[in-house]
Amino acid sequence: MKHYGMSGGVLRRHFSQAVKYFSTVSPSCDQKSITPFVTPVSDVDKAAVYVHWPFCQKRCTYCNFNKYICNTVDHERMKRCLIKETQTLVQESCINTITSVFFGGGTPSLAEPKTLESVLDKLASIASMQPETEISMEINPTNLETQKLLEFKHAGINRASIGVQTLNDDALKILGRDHTSSDSLRCLKEAVQIFSGHVSVDMIFGFPGHTLKHWQKELKQMTDLCGCHISLYQLTLERGTQLFKEVTAGQRVLPDSDEVADMYLAAVEILKEKGFEQYEVSNFAKNDNYCLHNIAYWTGQQYLGVGPGSHGRVWCHKATSTKPQREARVQTLEPENWLWEVEQFGHATRRRVVQSTQDIMEELLSVGLRTKWGVTHANWSSLCCGITLAQLCSCPRTLKWISNGTLILVLEV
Numbered sequence: 001m002k003h004y005g006m007s008g009g010v011l012r013r014h015f016s017q018a019v020k021y022f023s024t025v026s027p028s029c030d031q032k033s034i035t036p037f038v039t040p041v042s043d044v045d046k047a048a049v050y051v052h053w054p055f056c057q058k059r060c061t062y063c064n065f066n067k068y069i070c071n072t073v074d075h076e077r078m079k080r081c082l083i084k085e086t087q088t089l090v091q092e093s094c095i096n097t098i099t100s101v102f103f104g105g106g107t108p109s110l111a112e113p114k115t116l117e118s119v120l121d122k123l124a125s126i127a128s129m130q131p132e133t134e135i136s137m138e139i140n141p142t143n144l145e146t147q148k149l150l151e152f153k154h155a156g157i158n159r160a161s162i163g164v165q166t167l168n169d170d171a172l173k174i175l176g177r178d179h180t181s182s183d184s185l186r187c188l189k190e191a192v193q194i195f196s197g198h199v200s201v202d203m204i205f206g207f208p209g210h211t212l213k214h215w216q217k218e219l220k221q222m223t224d225l226c227g228c229h230i231s232l233y234q235l236t237l238e239r240g241t242q243l244f245k246e247v248t249a250g251q252r253v254l255p256d257s258d259e260v261a262d263m264y265l266a267a268v269e270i271l272k273e274k275g276f277e278q279y280e281v282s283n284f285a286k287n288d289n290y291c292l293h294n295i296a297y298w299t300g301q302q303y304l305g306v307g308p309g310s311h312g313r314v315w316c317h318k319a320t321s322t323k324p325q326r327e328a329r330v331q332t333l334e335p336e337n338w339l340w341e342v343e344q345f346g347h348a349t350r351r352r353v354v355q356s357t358q359d360i361m362e363e364l365l366s367v368g369l370r371t372k373w374g375v376t377h378a379n380w381s382s383l384c385c386g387i388t389l390a391q392l393c394s395c396p397r398t399l400k401w402i403s404n405g406t407l408i409l410v411l412e413v
Contacts, residue, residue: 043382044315044324045096048296051082051119052307053108054335057140061176061242062207062235066309066333067106078335079115081342082307083122085331088346089304090126093314097128099301100293103137109145109152117155119306134159134292136200141187142179149187149194159198159291160191161231166204167218174208174252176242188225200229200291205267206260207235208243208252215263216270223274228289232267232282234260281370298371300364300383305331308338308348313355326355361387374408 056067090098101123103116116137123129136159137152139145149160164184165177172180179187191199201222205215222230237244237254246252255263268278276284280298283291296303305312312329332338332348341348355363364383368375380389393402401407 043302045094046099046302047090047093047095047097047314048100048102048293048301048303049086049090049098049123050293050303050305050307050310050312051086051101051103051108051116052305052310052331053078053103053105053111054308055110056105056107057110057142058176058178059242061174061246062238063176064238064241065106068335070335073110075112075115077339078111079118081339082115082119085342085347086119086122086306087126089306089312089314089349090123092347093302093304093316095127095302095304098123098133100134100296101136102293103157105138107140107145108137109139109148113148113151113155116152116157120156136161136291136293138163139187139191140179141184143183143186146183146187146190149190153194158195159200160195161200161202161291162187162191163202164188164222165202166207166210167221168210168214171207171209174243175204185225192226197228198289199226200231201226202231202233204233204235205263206255208247208254210255210263212259212262212266216266219267219270220274223271223276227286229283229285229291230271230276232264232284234264277372279372295371298367299379300360300368302326305329307331308335309333326360328353328355328359357387361392 052066054066054068055070055073057069059067059069101120103111108116120129120135135157137157138161139149139152141162141164152160162184163177165175166172167181167184169181188199188201203219203222235254237247243252247254254260271278271284276286277288278284279290280294283294285291300313302315303313308331310331312327312331314327314329315324316327317324328351329349330351332341332350338348341350360383364380365375368379375389377389393399393407398407
């Protein structure tokens, strides 16, 4: 099943209504007795792992992520706790195979390479990791972090995601970034050599002062420099950020929505011409250099979240149930509290919520329909019990989408 022309938020809202509609006509989906998903036994012992490094050198003007500015990070204590929580969560969840690892933040390239290496060593000692397992990290392209690229490679990182954002130095200042366009180009050149082409670049569009002409120019330049993977993100104005205050006060002006839409469409066309395949709304790859870790999210696979404020989706066994139940988990946000809890209890899982069938159906549809593959019958049936895609698409609203071509339901052959 694939969609065309609707945002993820719209999809989630409408499919939530579709699921509720189906629940009213199908006794097996009654909301009062709805049961958690059942996943194939072969998948319960596999997981991707996300590791969050919460510290940054400075806060970007547009960012509202869980990050903290701290010039006195206790690297040794952070390393011990990341290792400890990793071990606890993997063993508690009975994970035997790690499918991918992603170090995000914050700014994980500010961590000591030894910290990342120690976490990976711990994972390899308690679960199976193949030599080709994708191990990614986000890198801020400052001179200091560029100098550490080879150390990160030796620590076990085999894929680099570089936060270039833009090649306009004035825009970088507006966004509060602590690197220049020259820094980005230098970092990218080094990364392409060190990581054998397994490099991704993050770019932002739609920021104050951004124009279609400039966007087209820098995209063409970036495709010549990074021939593997590019991720594009429209600037989102988040309440509480410095940029939100500046725009609200009239100090900064964002491009209008039509121009931003033109920027996105131009990017899709330029990247296509340069041989990049759009495999997700915001992600483009050459030669099948997809981000496997993100695909795990988009296809409903299990993943563990390690570190302050990280999220996870984990299958667990409970004494009150003969079948595994899927939980949405969130780790403690604040680094100091997270450190204390991990030292006391072995992990800092602050919130655990058993997901209902409807919860996971909505989640899978809203992220899966962002990809070129859509939500396949095979993937759906491996996760969902009691409802087929064909049945889900039998409600009036969904039938209307199918009839006008917004949604395509391909029957199994």
